[in-house]
Structure formats: structure tokens, C-alpha cells
Amino acid sequence: MMIQLALDRLSIEEAINVTRKVEHHIDWIEVGTSLIKEFGMDSVRKMKSAFPDKTIVADIKTFDNAIYEFELCFKNGADVATVMGAAPKVSIEACRDVAKRYNKQVMIDLLNTTDEQFAYLSEYEDLVLCAHISKDEQEHGGKTGWTLPLTSNENVMWAVAGGISPDSFSEIMKLNPHVVIIGSGITKAEDPEKAAKFFSENARVKGLNL
Amino acid sequence: MMIQLALDRLSIEEAINVTRKVEHHIDWIEVGTSLIKEFGMDSVRKMKSAFPDKTIVADIKTFDNAIYEFELCFKNGADVATVMGAAPKVSIEACRDVAKRYNKQVMIDLLNTTDEQFAYLSEYEDLVLCAHISKDEQEHGGKTGWTLPLTSNENVMWAVAGGISPDSFSEIMKLNPHVVIIGSGITKAEDPEKAAKFFSENARVKGLNL
Numbered sequence: 001m002m003i004q005l006a007l008d009r010l011s012i013e014e015a016i017n018v019t020r021k022v023e024h025h026i027d028w029i030e031v032g033t034s035l036i037k038e039f040g041m042d043s044v045r046k047m048k049s050a051f052p053d054k055t056i057v058a059d060i061k062t063f064d065n066a067i068y069e070f071e072l073c074f075k076n077g078a079d080v081a082t083v084m085g086a087a088p089k090v091s092i093e094a095c096r097d098v099a100k101r102y103n104k105q106v107m108i109d110l111l112n113t114t115d116e117q118f119a120y121l122s123e124y125e126d127l128v129l130c131a132h133i134s135k136d137e138q139e140h141g142g143k144t145g146w147t148l149p150l151t152s153n154e155n156v157m158w159a160v161a162g163g164i165s166p167d168s169f170s171e172i173m174k175l176n177p178h179v180v181i182i183g184s185g186i187t188k189a190e191d192p193e194k195a196a197k198f199f200s201e202n203a204r205v206k207g208l209n210l
Numbered sequence: 211m212m213i214q215l216a217l218d219r220l221s222i223e224e225a226i227n228v229t230r231k232v233e234h235h236i237d238w239i240e241v242g243t244s245l246i247k248e249f250g251m252d253s254v255r256k257m258k259s260a261f262p263d264k265t266i267v268a269d270i271k272t273f274d275n276a277i278y279e280f281e282l283c284f285k286n287g288a289d290v291a292t293v294m295g296a297a298p299k300v301s302i303e304a305c306r307d308v309a310k311r312y313n314k315q316v317m318i319d320l321l322n323t324t325d326e327q328f329a330y331l332s333e334y335e336d337l338v339l340c341a342h343i344s345k346d347e348q349e350h351g352g353k354t355g356w357t358l359p360l361t362s363n364e365n366v367m368w369a370v371a372g373g374i375s376p377d378s379f380s381e382i383m384k385l386n387p388h389v390v391i392i393g394s395g396i397t398k399a400e401d402p403e404k405a406a407k408f409f410s411e412n413a414r415v416k417g418l419n420l
Contacts (some may be wrong), residue, residue, distance in 0.1 A: 037247065037250065043248065060247060061323075063294060064344040064345050082344065084273060086296040088322050094350060136301040140304060141300040181356075
């Protein structure tokens with residue numbers, strides 16, 4: 001199980017500083033949507049430059065203009081980029097094509113996808129599906145409780161995201177995803193390093209070591 | 211009918227230069243999603259600074275983290291910001307709240323919304339609904355033909371977007387939207403000023419003068 005550190009609502013400098021404190025306990029670094037929309041590709045470029053050996057996830061949440069946006073991400077140092085599962089299928093296919101061409105990875109954010117969309121998304125074997133409780137659903141909708149939608153495709157790679165804390169981590173472990181995405185559970189912790197170590201050690205002990 | 215100039219796949223400098231050529235023929239200036247994701251809020255700030263008297267639309271395509279993203283847009287000079295209709299309802303409500311607080315406007319991008327989503331989106335009277343054929347649907351999906359979904363709400367304000375050219379403009383005029391969004395039909399025209407003048411004159415003559 002890999003730990004993806006999600007960096008949101010921070011300056012690029014703050015993002016670099018908090019990542020420095022925890023880098024030995026995490027696997028993937030996510031440049032959050034808020035960093036991309038506030039600072040543009042500078043955010044991706046500077047995180048890759050600060051952590052060249054880490055996998056950088058650009059959470060660009062593409063919904064259209066897929067080739068342009070995915071090329072932007074990969075040219076600026078991202079190893080993984082995200083597209084919304086709720087986007088038109090033609091955009092998702094374009095993301096897969098660009099990732100293949102660059103030998104990079106696609107993550108599909110399943111937030112608010114329909115059953116019909118999930119039916120074709122779950123057929124893909126060359127990408128990561130992310131089950132996601134959104135910030136707004138947590139903060140304003142009172143939504144909690146992570147689940148993975150059912151699929152008969154055993155080769156799906158799963159990520160789980162959304163307000164994961166040390167308290168809720170045991171619930172995540174039961175789902176045993178390939179990637180667990182943690183943001184404020186680390187970045188806003190009193191001691192980010194201690195928090196990251198907790199997640200990392202528990203993930204290594206109980207989860208798949210992918 | 212208002213003309214919204216959509217600026218995409220350009221540098222900020224190119225966006226300012228092309229807008230200078232056509233500013234007398236357009237009403238709203240859209241800082242496209244690609245500019246925001248490439249250059250961050252710098253793109254919104256610089257466009258507002260270059261055209262302080264124009265309405266600036268930040269096409270941020272919010273899907274989550276609505277308060278943070280909408281405040282970013284309005285604090286940096288946007289007068290209108292966009293949210294995806296396919297996003298969780300709680301996010302759309304948050305966008306409306308922020309816009310109300312800042313005395314600004316919300317535009318909802320209807321791309322790939324479900325009938326269920328459209329049913330509640332079309333009840334709102336304090337925002338603009340945008341019927342949108344996406345770039346990817348045009349370029350890779352062969353989709354054309356604009357329609358406005360049916361609603362009994364006569365107070366809906368409509369925008370129409372997606373590959374609108376001088377050739378297809380008569381089709382748009384029949385729909386008589388409040389806002390017609392034109393990107394490469396102006397920015398990639400051989401003579402952008404001539405193209406903008408064509409759209410503007412035809413909109414004034416045949417459409418509602420809103």
C-alpha cells in the first residue's frame with residue numbers, strides 16, 4: 001500500500017516545507033487542485049524539482065481539453081495526472097492516450113460518477129481508480145464512510161481519498177487499496193512527521209506492500 | 211445578447227494582445243481553464259488589470275473545494291466563476307453562497323450533467339446555465355449541434371459554448387441565449403477584429419440586447 005501525500009490550500013513554499021518533514025514516510029506526492037489553480041504549472045515543476053525521486057501526482061481534475069492539460073502536466077514533471085470520471089468518455093480516452101505516449105499514469109477521480117460511467121471506467125486495467133469523498137461533502141455535507149464500488153475486474157488499481165485521519169485509518173485498511181491519499185491528516189497535524197510515520201507503519205504492516 | 215470571448219491555449223501575453231484587438235466588439239472576457247491551470251491566478255489578475263472595465267469570467271470549472279476556489283477567483287478580479295453541474299450539489303450551493311457574499315456571479319457548466327442534476331440546476335434563478343459542447347467532444351467525438359435543455363423556469367439565464375464559428379452562428383441565434391461564448395472562432399480567425407465584429411453585429415441585430 002502506498003501513501004500519497006495530498007498538498008492543498010498551501011503556498012508552494014509551505015508545500016515543499018511540509019513534504020521535507022515527511023518525505024521518508026510517503027511514496028507519492030500530490031500537487032493538489034488548489035495549488036494548480038492558484039499557481040499553475042509552477043506548482044508541479046517546483047515540486048518535481050524539489051523531490052525528483054518521488055512520484056508526482058498532478059491533481060488537475062481534467063474535464064475537457066484532455067490532451068492539452070495532460071501534456072502540460074507531463075511536460076512539467078508529473079508522473080500521474082487525474083481526470084474526472086464524470087467527464088465525457090472521449091476526454092478520458094484522450095487522457096489514456098497521452099499517458100501511454102509519455103509512459104505515465106492516469107488516475108480517475110470517481111467523485112459523482114454515475115453507475116453507467118463506473119461500468120466502463122472499471123473495465124480499464126491501465127490506470128488507478130480513486131474512490132473520493134470530496135472536501136465539500138466532508139465539510140458541508142457531513143459525508144463520511146469510504147467504500148469501493150463493486151467491480152468484477154480484479155486488475156483494478158484502487159486509491160481512496162477524503163479526510164482520512166489516524167482515527168479512520170483502520171476503516172481504510174479493511175478496504176486494502178493500493179494507494180491511500182492523505183492530506184490534512186498529515187499537513188495539518190500538530191506533528192506532521194509523527195502522523196506520516198503512523199500512516200506509513202500501519203500501511204506497511206497491514207496492507208499490501210505495493 | 212452578450213459576446214463572451216473565451217481565451218484558451220494561449221500565453222497570458224497572447225491573450226491580452228488578441229483581446230486588445232477585439233475589445234470593442236465583446237462584452238465578457240473568459241480566462242479559460244487552460245490559462246488558469248497553466249498560469250494560476252496570475253492569468254485572472256492580469257486580465258482584470260488589462261481590462262478593468264470588462265466583466266471577467268474565470269472558467270475554473272470547480273468540482274470540489276468550492277469556497278476556496280471561488281474566493282480565489284473573486285479576490286483576484288473575476289466577476290463570474292464557473293462550477294461543473296456534474297459536481298456534488300453541496301459544492302454548487304457553496305459557489306452560490308460565495309458569489310452572493312462577494313456580489314458576483316456563478317455560471318454552471320452543464321457538460322455531462324445527468325437529467326437528475328439538470329432538474330435541480332434549472333431551478334436556480336441567480337446564475338447562468340451554460341450549454342456546452344466540449345473541446346474534446348468537438349475535436350475527437352465529432353459532436354456538433356447546440357441545444358438548450360428544456361426547463362419550465364423562464365428566468366434561467368443561458369449561455370452557449372463550444373466551437374461556435376461564423377458559419378454556425380445562425381444556429382446559435384435561433385436559441386437566443388443571453389451569452390454566446392466564442393473562442394477560436396475569434397482568437398484563431400485570420401482577422402480576429404473582423405470576426406468579433408461579425409459576431410457582435412449579428413448578435414445585436416437579431417438577439418436580445420441583454
